[in-house]
Amino acid sequence: MNRHGPQPVERQLPTDEARDLIALVRELVQREIQPKAAEEEEAGHFPRELFGLLSSSGLLALPYAEEFGGGDQPYEVYLQVLEELAAARLTVGLGVSVHTLACHALAGYGTKEQKKEHLPAMLGGGLLGAYCLSEPSSGSDAASLRTRATRSGDTWTIEGTKAWTTHGGIADFYTVLARTGGEGARGITAFLVPGDAPGLAAAPPERKMGMKGSPTAQLHFDGVSVPDARRIGEEGQGFAIALSALDSGRLGIAACAVGVAQAALDEALAFVGERRQFGRPLADFQGLRFMLADMATQIEAGRSLYLTAARLRDQGRPFAKQAAMAKLFCTDAAMRVTTDAVQLLGGYGYTADFPAERYMREAKVLQIVEGTNQIQRMVVARHLAGPESA
Template identity: 60%
Template sequence: MTVDRMLPNDEAYDLLDLTREIATRELAGKASDFEARGEFPREVIRTVGRAGLLGLPYPEAAGGAGQPYEVYLQVLEILAGRWLAIAEAVSVHTLSCYPVHAHGSERQRKLLPDMLGGELLGAYCLSEPQGGSDAAHLATRAVHDGDDFVVTGTKAWITHAGHADFYNIFCRTGGEGPKGISCLLADATTPGVIPQKPERTMGLRSSAPAQIVFDGARVPSDNLIGAEGTGFTIAMEALDAGRLGIAACAVGLAQAALDYACAYAKEREQFGRPIAEFQGLGFLLADMATQVSAARALLLAAGRLKDAGRPFSIEAAKAKLFATDMAMKVTTDAIQVLGGAGYVQDHPVERWFREAKVLQIVEGTNQIQRLVISRALTRD
C-alpha cells in the first residue's frame, strides 16, 4: 500500500525515493538468508552508509546530510520494511554518533566525517547484565592511571558488539548515582575490549547483540567525552532521540506486515471468493491499517518537535510505547490473516512477528516508557 507522505521539501521526496531504490536493490532479497545464517551484514551497512544514510540528521559541516529528523525517521521506516536489522543498525549508529557530535572535543569531532560517512560503525555501551533499565547505578568502572582511564566491567545487549569500530562506554569514574558516570570513546582495537559470542536471539539474528567485557582496557584520558560526571546526562539525551528511531523501525515493520497481509488476502480464495471480501477479515485489516497510521502520526509529531528545538522527551516515550506495541499487534494479526501459512517460514510474517518483540524491549522497555510518561503527568 502506498503511504501518502507530507514532506518538508522536494529534496526529502528525492531522498525517500533513493531509500526505496536502495532498500529494494540491496536489502529486500538478502534479509531472509542473512537471518537464517545469523551473519552480520557489515558490507550492506557500509553500502547504506556510502549512500549517505548513516548521517542524515547531522549537519553537513560535520559530515552529515543536514536532514530534518522527521525525514530521517521516514527513511528508517522504509529500511525497516525491507530488513529490520539494517534499520536498527542505522538507528543505533546514529545514536552512537550523538555523544561526539553534541559533547565531543574539537579533536574528537574530527572523527565525525568517517563516523557519519559509513566508514566507521558505532556501538552504544550502556546496559549491563544486572542493570538494563537502572542505568544510574551501572557498575562498569574507569579509574585514572597516568594519561589513561583503565576500564573494568561488563556491558550487555550491545548491538554491533564485535563488529563496531568504536564504542561509547558509559562507566563510573566517581561516586554512586548518576553524577558519578562519565562517557569514554574507545577504539574497537583497544586491548582489553573483549566482545563475547552473540546471544541466541528470537529474532534479528543477523544483528544479534552480545556482551562486551572490559578487562583493564586502557582508554586515553583525552577520549573522555564531555566533562567527568556528565555521562548520564549524555546517555539520556541520546536515548530520547534513539527512542524515535526504534519507533520508526516499528512503523516500518508493521507497514510491511500490513502490506503483505493485504496482498495475501486479495489472492487467497475460500468458498469461491478472495478472503479479503469476508467482513471479519476485512475489519481486521482495517484495524491494522488504522493503528499503523496512528503510530506514524505520533512518531512524526514528536520528530517535528525535535526539529523545532522544543522539548520532545515525553512525546518520544509515547511514540516508542505506542508504535512498538502496535507492531507486535499488527504482526500477530498478519499471521492470523495468513492462517497456517503465516506460521511457517515460507512467508516473512513469522520473522516479522519475532522481530517486533525486541522493539518493545530495546531503548528502554515499554514499562519504562509508561513510567516516564506517568511521572510527567503527575509531576508538580
C-alpha cells in the same frame, strides 16, 4: 479493496531534497535489501558490506551536521528513512538507528577538536558504531551500572562488562558509559572507545528469537586504556548524555516498529487479495476487512505520533514525553499488527515460507530495547504527574 496489493506509503516530506532521498532509499531497498532479507536473516548473516554502502551513500549520517560529513536532514526525514529500511529488514533499520545513537554523544557534547578528529570517519567513513550502557545486572536501572573507569594522569582504564550491545564484537567504535565517581547517576562519564582497543573482547553473540542477523553480545573491558582526549563531555555528565541520546534513540525505535508493522500489513493485504475460500477472495470477508482496517489505523496513528515528536525535536522544543509515547505506542502496535498478520495468513503465517512470522518475532524485541515499555509508561507518567514520592 485494492486487488493489486499494497501501495508505497505516501510520505510527509518537507522538501524536494527529502523526496529525492526517499526515492533513493526505496531504490536501494528494492535492489540491495529485500531480495536477500529472508535468506540472510535465517542464516544469521550480518550485512556488513551493506552498511558500507549505506555509509558511502550518506545514509548513516542523515541527522548530523554537513560540516562533519552529515546529511543535515531533520529528524522528521531521517525517521521516515529508518521506517523504509526497517520495513525491508529490521536488522538494517535498527542497525542504522543504533549507529546514529552511538554518534550522538560526540556530536552533541564533544569538543570542536574531538568532532573534527572523529566525526567524519564515524559519519561517512565506512565505520559502524555501537552503544554500551546496559550491563548484566543493570538494564532498566541504568544509573546503577558497575563498569568503572579509573584515571591515572591523562589515561583512563576501563574495567567491567556491558551487555545487550547491538553490533557487539563487530563495531569499529563504542560509546561507553562508565562509573568514574560515586554511586548513582552523577558518577557516570562517557567515553569513545575504539573497537580494536587492547583488553576489549566480545562474548559469543546471544541466541535470540528474532533479528538473528544482528549480533547482540556482551563486551568485556579488561584494563582497556582510553586517553582523556576520548572522554566525551565533563566527568559525571555521562548519564545526562545517555538520557539525551535515548530520547532521540526511542524515536528511531518507534520508526522501526512502524516499518515492521507496515511490512506485515503489506504481506497480509497481498495474501488476502489473492487467497480464495468459499468461492471468493478472503478480502471480501467483513471480519478480515475489519482486522485490516484496525491494523492500518494503528500504523497511521503510530506514524503520526513519531512524526509529531520528531518535529518538536527539529524545532528545538522539549520532546522527551512524546518520544516515550511514540516508542510505547508504536512498538505495542507493531506487536499487535504482526500478530494479526500471522492470524490472517492462517497456517501459512506460522511457517517460515512467509515473512509474517519473522515480523512477529522481530516486533517483540522493539518493546524491550532502549527502555522497556514499562519504563516508557513511567517516563510518560513522570511528565504528567511528577516524580514518584518515596
